[in-house]
Amino acid sequence: MxxxxxxxxxxxxxxxxxxxxGHRDESLALSVRPLIDKFGGAVSNGxxxxxxxxxGMTTGxxxxxxxxxxxxxxxxMMFAVPAVMLVIAIIIFASKVILSEQKHAEIVAKLEQTWGKKYSGDQDAxxxxxxxxxxxPIAGQLMNLSEVNDQTFSSGSVxxxxxxxxxxxxxxxxxxxxVRQVFTIRHAVGLVGDNGVVLLIHIGLGTVKLKGTGFISYVTEGQKVKKxxxxxxFWDPTIKKAGLDDTVIMVVTNSKDFKNIKLTAQAGTEVKAEDNVMSLEAKAKAASK
Incomplete structure (x- = not known):
């Protein structure tokens, strides 16, 4: 346990x-666990x-x-002292380890808001x-971003x-x-397009609380994907049953590289996946000396 x-x-x-x-070290972080296992086993044996x-349990x-x-x-030494040490460890753990589910959800939310900024001008972009x-990327009713019930997204800060x-x-x-990032909870994915667009696709609001339940990811980080x-x-009833908003949000996180960003389809209309709904015009790059 x-x-x-x-x-x-x-x-x-x-x-x-x-x-x-500013970078993800999943394999490095998880490699700590077997190290702890081996170290703990060595200490306990000693x-x-x-x-x-x-x-007095010596040879003979x-x-x-x-x-x-x-x-x-x-x-x-084998029962009483370890029991006391375990109680002390639990107290230290409860007071020092503050990475609760709520705190983890806040961290993921911050990553969603900032991850794409560094990919503007990235070698893959x-x-x-x-x-x-x-x-x-999905069928449904088109909405203006300002209609989204989330101040961070609706304000355009992302x-x-x-x-x-x-x-x-x-x-x-x-x-x-x-694919530059697939969030571990599988409710969002970040793409760096061959066309220069850095796009965050975010499914639902507050769906980080579902911890991945109802979501399946078919891609991995670093994978090349075709249109x-x-x-x-995702299973939409899971989101609704949890009392969460199922709105799917698409944000161009490198919007500063574009101008004349506007919807080409009317908000409120039904659209199919792969229908063109927005146009962007790249800003002219200053010539390097």
Whole structure:
């Protein structure tokens, strides 16, 4: 049970590390667990060996040769002292480890709001040129981003974009791209397009609380995807049953690289996946000296 708790805490700390360091070190973080297992096993074996010697359990010892004092010492050191140490460990854990589910949800929310900023001008982000038509990755009713019931997205602080009230649970790639992040809870995916668009696709509001329940991801970080390829599938009734908003949000996180960003379809109309609904015009890049 102790090692399972350690594994869960280490797993949740991956997003915390990403928020603080700016890069994701999942494999490095998870490699700590077997190190703890081996170290813990070595320490426990050493302690048990020393306690056995203190109790008189040396080579050639028999049950009759172990004194009453030795038996008492053995029981105290093997049962009473570990029980006290475990209580102390629980108190330290409860007071120092503050990465609760609520805190983890807050960290993931912050990552969603900031992750795409660093990919503007990234080596995987091709320089955008001319006018670009942006399709919707999912079918449903088109919404203005300002209608989204979330101040962070509706204010445009994350970037310009649009939203869809979904009639389907399949999220498709709107253009050829590289998958730069699949959030562990599978409710969002970040794409760096071959067309220069850095796009965050976010399913629902507050869906981080579902911890991935009802979501299936079909892509991995670093994977190349083609337009129309399925990225994520979700079960909409799961979101609604939890009392959450199922609005799917698409945000161009490198909006500063574009101008004349506008919807080309009227908000409130029903659209199909891969229908063009927004146009963007790349800003002219200053010539390098």
């Amino acid at each position: 102790v090692f399972l708790i350690v594994l869960m805490v280490i797993t949740d700390s991956v997003e915390y590390g990403q928020l603080k360091l 302690v048990v060996g020393q306690i056995a010697i203190m109790a 010892a028999t049950a009759a040769s172990i004194t009453a004092a030795g038996r008492t010492n053995f029981k105290l 091709k320089q955008a040129n001319g006018s670009i038509e942006l399709p919707t 970037g310009q974009g649009f939203a869809i009230k979904p009639s389907d649970g399949r999220v498709l790639a709107p253009f050829d791209a590289t 129309g390829q399925e990225l994520i599938e």
